Amino acid sequence: MPRVVSIFLPTWPIDRMMRAMGAAAPDGTRPLVLVGQHGRRRIVTAANIVAAELGLRSGMPATKAQAMVPDLIVQHADPEADAKALDRLAVWALRYSPVVAADAPDGIVMDTAGADHLHGGEVAMAADVGRRLRQAGISAKVAISDAWGASHALARFSADESVVSPRGATREGVERLSIAALRLPADIVHDLRKLGFERIWALLETPRAPLALRFGPLVGRRLDQAVGQASEPIDPIRPAEMIEVGRTFVEPIGAAETIARYIGKLVVTLCAELEERGLGALRVDLVCHLVDNRIQVARVGTAVPIRDAKRLTRLLCGKIETIDPGFGIEVLRVAATLVQPFATVQTMSSLIDAAPADVTGLVDILANRLGVSSLYRMAPAQSDVPERSFVRVGATAPNSETVWPIEWPRPSRLLASPEPIETVALLPDHPPVNFTWRGVRRRVKRADGPERVFGEWWKRDAELVAVRDYFRVEDEAGERFWIFRAGDGEDAATGSHRWYLHGIFG
Amino acid sequence: MKGSAAEILDDLRAQVGRLESQPTRERPTLPFGVRAIDDRLPGGGLAMGALHEVAGGGNSAVDGAAAALFAAGIAARTAGQVLWCVTRQDLFAAALAQAGLAADRVIYVETGDEKALLASFEEGARHGGLGAVVAEVSRLSMTSSRRLHLAAEASGTMAIAVRRWRRQTEAADFGQPTASVTRWRVSALPSEALPVPGVGRARWLLELIRCRAGESADFVVEACNAEGRLHIPADLAHRSHDARDGRRRA
Numbered sequence: 088m089p090r091v092v093s094i095f096l097p098t099w100p101i102d103r104m105m106r107a108m109g110a111a112a113p114d115g116t117r118p119l120v121l122v123g124q125h126g127r128r129r130i131v132t133a134a135n136i137v138a139a140e141l142g143l144r145s146g147m148p149a150t151k152a153q154a155m156v157p158d159l160i161v162q163h164a165d166p167e168a169d170a171k172a173l174d175r176l177a178v179w180a181l182r183y184s185p186v187v188a189a190d191a192p193d194g195i196v197m198d199t200a201g202a203d204h205l206h207g208g209e210v211a212m213a214a215d216v217g218r219r220l221r222q223a224g225i226s227a228k229v230a231i232s233d234a235w236g237a238s239h240a241l242a243r244f245s246a247d248e249s250v251v252s253p254r255g256a257t258r259e260g261v262e263r264l265s266i267a268a269l270r271l272p273a274d275i276v277h278d279l280r281k282l283g284f285e286r287i288w289a290l291l292e293t294p295r296a297p298l299a300l301r302f303g304p305l306v307g308r309r310l311d312q313a314v315g316q317a318s319e320p321i322d323p324i325r326p327a328e329m330i331e332v333g334r335t336f337v338e339p340i341g342a343a344e345t346i347a348r349y350i351g352k353l354v355v356t357l358c359a360e361l362e363e364r365g366l367g368a369l370r371v372d373l374v375c376h377l378v379d380n381r382i383q384v385a386r387v388g389t390a391v392p393i394r395d396a397k398r399l400t401r402l403l404c405g406k407i408e409t410i411d412p413g414f415g416i417e418v419l420r421v422a423a424t425l426v427q428p429f430a431t432v433q434t435m436s437s438l439i440d441a442a443p444a445d446v447t448g449l450v451d452i453l454a455n456r457l458g459v460s461s462l463y464r465m466a467p468a469q470s471d472v473p474e475r476s477f478v479r480v481g482a483t484a485p486n487s488e489t490v491w492p493i494e495w496p497r498p499s500r501l502l503a504s505p506e507p508i509e510t511v512a513l514l515p516d517h518p519p520v521n522f523t524w525r526g527v528r529r530r531v532k533r534a535d536g537p538e539r540v541f542g543e544w545w546k547r548d549a550e551l552v553a554v555r556d557y558f559r560v561e562d563e564a565g566e567r568f569w570i571f572r573a574g575d576g577e578d579a580a581t582g583s584h585r586w587y588l589h590g591i592f593g
Numbered sequence: 594m595k596g597s598a599a600e601i602l603d604d605l606r607a608q609v610g611r612l613e614s615q616p617t618r619e620r621p622t623l624p625f626g627v628r629a630i631d632d633r634l635p636g637g638g639l640a641m642g643a644l645h646e647v648a649g650g651g652n653s654a655v656d657g658a659a660a661a662l663f664a665a666g667i668a669a670r671t672a673g674q675v676l677w678c679v680t681r682q683d684l685f686a687a688a689l690a691q692a693g694l695a696a697d698r699v700i701y702v703e704t705g706d707e708k709a710l711l712a713s714f715e716e717g718a719r720h721g722g723l724g725a726v727v728a729e730v731s732r733l734s735m736t737s738s739r740r741l742h743l744a745a746e747a748s749g750t751m752a753i754a755v756r757r758w759r760r761q762t763e764a765a766d767f768g769q770p771t772a773s774v775t776r777w778r779v780s781a782l783p784s785e786a787l788p789v790p791g792v793g794r795a796r797w798l799l800e801l802i803r804c805r806a807g808e809s810a811d812f813v814v815e816a817c818n819a820e821g822r823l824h825i826p827a828d829l830a831h832r833s834h835d836a837r838d839g840r841r842r843a
Binding site for chain 2: 444445446448449450452453456457461462463464465466467473476477482486487490491493496497498499500501502503532533534535559560561563564565566567590591592593
């Protein structure tokens with residue numbers, strides 16, 4: 088099942104021109120239009136947001152636009168340069184998926200099935216695409232769904248900046264959209280409107296035969312594509328400099344062992360090529376062209392550049408189970424989509440001790456299997472509040488500088504959120520005499536504390552006077568708990584004076 | 594007659610040693626540095642390339658916390674990075690650092706389900722570059738423990754399964770036999786009374802329930818210090834030392 092991402096770039100010609108002009112670009116707060124030749128007429132081909140708010144639309148005669156807005160900036164449109172730049176942007180988008188194509192004139196389409204785990208899932212990936220493009224000064228909207236037609240429509244006709252349509256819910260996602268979202272020629276849309284069709288659901292419920300008789304087969308095809316019933320393969324771009332090896336099979340293959348065997352052979356060739364160019368791969372794609380014109384992909388990422396055939400084969404073979412070969416695989420390709428210079432270096436030998444063992448191989452295997460976000464280390468953070476005293480960092484992140492204080496004992500299990508307990512306690516400085524947690528009443532035999540933790544007013548205003556007093560208590564059976572009282576026990580402004588259990592000592 | 598019995602036993606041991614993939618005596622071990630415990634373990638410590646099991650004493654959450662800390666103390670004394678597999682994260686890394694296991698050394702894997710957890714556990718045990726692999730499992734079948742043990746044996750990495758359960762029905766699984774070389778149970782004991790108000794160093798009842806080629810035993814110990822070392826309290830040290838004499842060398 089493909090998962091198609093459509094990226095819509097609403098003001099692409101203008102964004103591209105502004106980027107190309109660099110420092111000489113006009114101020115973004117002034118109305119700007121691009122004007123191109125259409126037959127013998129000069130018409131507006133693109134307008135920036137300011138100009139659009141003033142009522143300027145593409146397709147409008149240039150003279151009319153100039154008459155409507157007196158201080159309008161007019162630039163010449165360059166559709167050829169736009170298309171070329173869009174192709175280059177599509178090459179950039181290869182970072183997300185191996186199957187990417189420019190969706191001219193104002194978008195990019197890619198199939199991310201089997202690749203989104205490296206970016207923390209689909210929602211995070213969609214957000215990341217939008218964020219990176221906006222940072223580069225390109226306005227963008229992103230939609231993910233099961234079909235190209237649906238994603239194309241959702242990216243352009245949905246109000247949200249990123250839309251992730253759940254699997255199998257393609258029809259529900261698009262049927263409320265306007266029929267203009269169907270990628271039909273303008274005159275057909277116009278005629279359909281005349282017949283009273285406004286939304287896609289209305290067309291879906293109409294018998295196909297009269298529609299085909301009146302408008303030809305295109306309407307039916309576009310409808311099927313929009314709800315994901317007709318396949319629409321993406322023809323992926325392949326930049327010339329990309330390192331890719333492939334093999335075409337006379338007889339389509341499908342068995343897992345066969346695929347694994349050919350992956351092994353292809354990876355050896357790929358690694359030889361990487362070595363020749365002095366590169367290491369950070370991301371390697373397995374692209375399977377199926378007999379029924381579909382493309383199945385699997386992508387693996389590594390923490391450090393590698394060109395070790397054994398390791399790469401192992402990583403790719405771990406992905407075979409995600410590939411559905413259908414009627415068989417005709418062409419198998421292995422491509423290094425993201426590479427980094429990786430030259431052999433001399434290592435200093437040391438007499439003192441052996442270098443720490445390299446665990447990046449293991450990290451790669453687990454990260455490709457479970458997703459990058461489920462593999463992490465805990466690094467100390469500069470905060471006295473227990474739940475803020477650590478941050479998750481990547482498994483291969485550099486070691487942190489800060490350390491936790493060793494003087495104050497910390498519980499080995501920290502509850503996700505402090506649980507309220509019922510206590511009998513003397514205020515202000517005494518630990519409870521007994522407390523009830525999860526229905527069990529415990530008598531406090533010994534206690535240590537209080538360790539006072541102050542609120543962090545630089546994070547939230549409400550924490551200006553907030554205080555927590557932590558106690559380590561031991562009950563009669565020797566079980567040790569970490570409990571705290573919200574507030575200092577005297578001033579009601581510092582906290583509610585309720586007691587909570589926050590952790591369990593070993 | 595006595596000599597011939599010893600000869601027969603030696604012969605049998607040699608036969609068993611040949612059957613085992615790696616002779617028990619040649620396996621490197623990690624001593625606790627506490628004589629009373631090390632003397633009870635074949636090879637004078639925990640076998641490195643092997644699977645060990647640690648469980649909390651009762652069904653309470655507290656003993657589960659002690660078991661995790663005990664495992665952290667063992668892992669802290671190995672060299673290299675440590676892979677800690679959990680289904681759901683509730684460890685406080687600062688406490689592991691206080692048991693000697695620095696935050697930089699621990700890579701956590703949060704899998705969400707038990708099946709992926711065991712797969713990650715096995716992958717870590719097989720890799721060979723790690724100091725130790727720890728996994729918090731609720732169920733451990735004979736088959737999977739055997740796989741884990743073989744993976745650990747092949748790579749020489751110590752694998753520690755911390756048994757955790759959230760429901761009483763899962764606790765019954767701990768009674769089932771597994772292929773682990775040693776089985777420990779850790780329960781909290783009241784700390785020693787201090788001359789001033791306050792909580793002393795945590796104390797555990799450490800039960801060695803099962804030990805391959807050894808006998809079970811129990812110890813009262815003081816919990817891991819900042820180097821991950823246990824300590825036998827002074828007033829009990831004498832008694833534990835005595836227990837050594839009645840033991841046969843296995």
